[in-house]
Amino acid sequence: DKKVLSFCCRGCQFVYEVIHENGLQGFYRMREATGDVCQLPGQAPGKSYEHYDREEFYQRYVTRISEKRSSILLRILGMHCAACVWLLEKLPDILPGVLACEADFLRGQLRVDFDPLTVAISTIVAQVDALGYQVQMAQNESERKAERRSTSSRLMRLGIAGLAAGNTMLFAVSLYQGRYTGIDPQYRDYFHYLSLLISLPSVMYAAIPFYRSSWQGLKHGMLHIDLPISIGILAGFGLSAWNTFTGRDEVYFDSVCALIFFLLAGRFILESGLLAVQRRTNLLSEFIPRFANRVEGESVHSVLSEEIKVGDTLVIKAGELVSCDGIVVDGSAFFDCSFLTGESRPVFSEVGTSVYAGTWCVEGECRANVLEPSSKSKLAQLVAGVQSAALRRVPLIQLTDRLSRYFVVTVLAVAAITFLSWLDAGTVRAAEVALSFLVVTCPCALGLAAPVTLSVAISRAARRGILITSPWAIERAAQIHTFFFDKTGTLTLPTPTVSRLWILEGDKVVTELDEQILKERWLSVLKVAVGHSSHPLSQAIHHLLARRVSSHSLFPKVTNELGRGLIIEDVELGELRFGSLRWIEQCAIRVASPLRLVLQQLQHEQISLSGVVVNSELRAIFGFSDSLKPGARTLIETLQKQGATVSILSGDRTPVVQRVALDLGVPADAAWGELLPEEKAERVSTSPHSAVIGDGINDTLAFQEAHLSIGVHGGLEAAISGSADVFVRSGSPEDIYAAIDGARQSYRAVRRALVLSLLYNVVGGTLAV
Incomplete structure (x- = not known):
């Protein structure tokens, strides 16, 4: 028995055929087993992928491993379940030349290793698209390399500090126990020298970030919060080395190495979190496409958005995001500008009108000359205002900065006074007490609590x-x-509905739109005017008239009086007004007796009312209901x-x-x-x-x-x-x-962190001295 299959669209049918032609029916079994359904369709068959094979794209996004092996990281939209991961990782079975695929479900990424001599990137992307997933590019290679280098360096320092801390603490356990049970001086010195050697890489390499920031602060006349930490590390290591060479019992290699490790671990977590914040608040990556169709002579080529320059001509097709600000020079199209302007309906753009980066072309096709590249577009300027919020020195951060500076000065001053106060007990003993105070008092939480908390809050909100x-x-x-x-x-709710209306027709009032009224020119002019207003009442009127009144051929001049209404100027009717009754009544208008009676009856009605004035005469009243x-x-x-x-x-x-x-x-x-x-x-x-x-x-x-x-x-x-x-x-x-x-x-x-930090440092510092 042959089953008769029906599909909601050609795209779904195409995906079905691809899966069955390549023997991947197991996808359906996995999907049924997990109970998940992928709801984001791929892009339409027939889409151009030639831009993925351009040399500029290879240099930016492809990692060359060997002559016959390269790697690319793709961002996959629509990877919702285990079946999706299974299907995507079957690419090597579908496409010759694809060597390996690894899907990262949590990040929504797919790493593809391929032979560039056998298969092109455009072919890989087209196949992923055909399987029902939209493809975007992850970070470019230079960005990934810089991030990897930074992460590798931080992990290397953290690893060295961890190894040093672990091993010196093992020796310290034996040394502490030996003080009570006895230990041969030769073994004690042997453990001291081993601890010295093991801690050297931690102090001389892993702790470099603390020294660097302290030195930079001193060069600019500032006391950085890392300065007491740097002094504590170097003083602790120096005192321990001196005691080792002079045969004394007290060494602090384990404490110094543990301090470096825990501080580096905390900062690694912090910097990783801030990096995630930067990714989440990078709105331009979500609303600016990676590619654009640029006219080059008689042909059109897909190029990276970064290559677009002022004066270029772009082809904008239905279903595409606009990459730059420009002006339409040929054709016409409807654009979804809701994110940028709040306009709920698509905006019609024709020759001479502007288009903006970040808007969707929902219908039609046009060509536009570039006025501003994506990096200088209106969207980029607006997003810059959002992102800069995480960087500005708000009063709370300024307060913690001042507290941190005073704290550093106080810590250094108290450490110096402590050293001088304990000199009677000997220089070494005085140095030990001062060192204890420096190690116990840590200004990190004080200085980082506000900026970190605010950055994380902005990131979570943006998501x-x-x-x-x-x-x-x-x-x-x-x-x-x-x-x-x-x-x-x-x-x-944003858009109310027109629940009642009263229109003056001759010397009577009608309460519905009959055929005769629908032919009135003022209704046609009103429909066009309110169609370009984002006010909820204007949208309600437009919704009422959209399918029943024909649009006027000439667009009237419209002035928006905020909080009042619209002033509309028509070449034939003169001035029209649409807005609140209070505003209209202040305009010295004429009100016919039938409508005056209606106004009296509506005085205490609990419905929203707006009026239409044509040539200083009230012609209609609209009643709105909202929920x-x-x-x-x-x-x-x-x-x-x-x-x-x-x-x-x-x-x-x-x-x-x-x-x-x-x-x-x-x-x-x-x-x-x-x-x-x-x-x-x-x-x-x-x-x-x-x-x-x-x-x-x-x-x-x-x-x-x-x-x-x-x-x-x-x-x-x-x-x-x-x-x-x-x-x-x-x-x-x-x-x-x-x-x-x-x-x-x-x-x-932030307040809790500041209070706890101050309390800890006061109590710990007091006990140390």
Whole structure:
């Protein structure tokens, strides 16, 4: 019996054929056994892979092992389960010339060893793509080599320090026991000299980073936190060597080697973590493609994005990421700009309009001249603002820096006083006590607690789609007592729906869009104008009219009055206005009796209202209904239980705001509606330790007055240009609370580390002297 198979697309059928043609049906058995399903499809058959065979690509990404063996590291998207690993590691059975494959499931990487004389990289990538996995490049070879060299050097120092510490401590156990049970002086001296020889590589090589940073600090007139450590290591080794040569009992080789090992181990973990932070916050690697299609004469070639220069012409096809900022010179296409601008619908770009790096071409094909390469694009500038947050010297870090400097001075001063105080007991005894004090007191936790904690916090937030654009955000979050929330899109779903409408037709009011009204020119102009606005109410109107009203051929001039509405200028109709009723009523408009009666009836209705004015006459009123976001009430209740004051500031009608406040458990006297942006800012300015959570554009003035500002929609560009300290990409209440609570926990962690470090050093130093 032959089974009739059906596939959702040609891509799935192609993958099925490849697996069965190569005898890899075991993939399905493994997938069923693990219960996992790969959900990310590969790229479409027929895609060009020629750029993988360019000489520049080989030099950048391929490691040459021998004449017939090279290696490349690929990043695999869609590797979800053990079956995926099994399938990818079967490449040597499918492609002649592929020598070995090793899949790293945790990192999502695939290392492929191949014979470059037999198989091309483009063939390997095409086969992986055909199996249903998208391929991206991992770090280039020079970056990997530099990272490997750094890691190898740190591991070598750590290994030498560990071996020295382990062996000297074994000898120390025998020496300590010999003090109580007796030991022949010859064996004692023998163990001393062996410990001296074993500790030499640790002191002279493994500890070099401490000496280097101490010397660099002294050269620039600074006392580095490694200075007491360096003095302690050298003094301890020197005193132990002197006692060894003079035949004394007291040597500290084991303590010196153990100190070096544990300090190096701690810093290795720290540097590895910071390296991971840098990778996670490198947003450009996620939104800038590795390759672009460049026009060269009469042909088009795929080249590395780094090779693109100003003035080049690129071909941008559907399904591709844009690599550079440019201007369209031929063709037209729709682009998804949601991450950059917050615009939920694809944006149409034609000749003369701009395209930006990091946006997706979702439909169409065009050619664009490059105005800025990816490294200088608008996205690169915005991301630089995010990444620099981890590097700036915020007050908390400046405080720990000052404490560390004072601590170093204090430690050195106390060590000197201790040495002088114990001179009556002999020079050697005085040196031993001073050395004990230097070894016990360690400023590492004091100096590294703040920068490390803040870097890790920024990294964890970035992985969740929470971008910390201000370095002060984490510290300020712990000081917030009052939270001001915008309503629409923050506490309620981003796009409301038009639930009711009233349109003036002659001398009567109609409550539905009939065929006659749909032909009105002002509706067509309104549809085009609101289609280019990201405001939730504009999007709701556009959704209502999109399929029912034909678009006007000429795009009207639109001016966005933030917090108020749109001013639309049409060549035939003159001026139109769409916005809040409060704003419209302030514009000295005419209101026909039928609509005036409607306004009176709606005065206490708990629905959002907007109006349309054509040539100073009110022509329509739209009523909107919105729903609370899942988790909004939990967010408000949690903040209130923690003792915070929660308020709502909105430009929507007061009855609507009061209804939302009632649903969320916010007191009626803490919910204000019908506020203009300036009025929101004025309310916020009266609360010195307040946070504003709202739109990255419409709440700009309130953001500037707030102690902490959190943008929840409007795109990365809007959040940063709108002065938001934190940008929550998803806008979900859960992520909003995660941003607030994560910042608070990080701040508390820094404070705990500082207190414990100071307490330990004070107690330990006191006991040492």
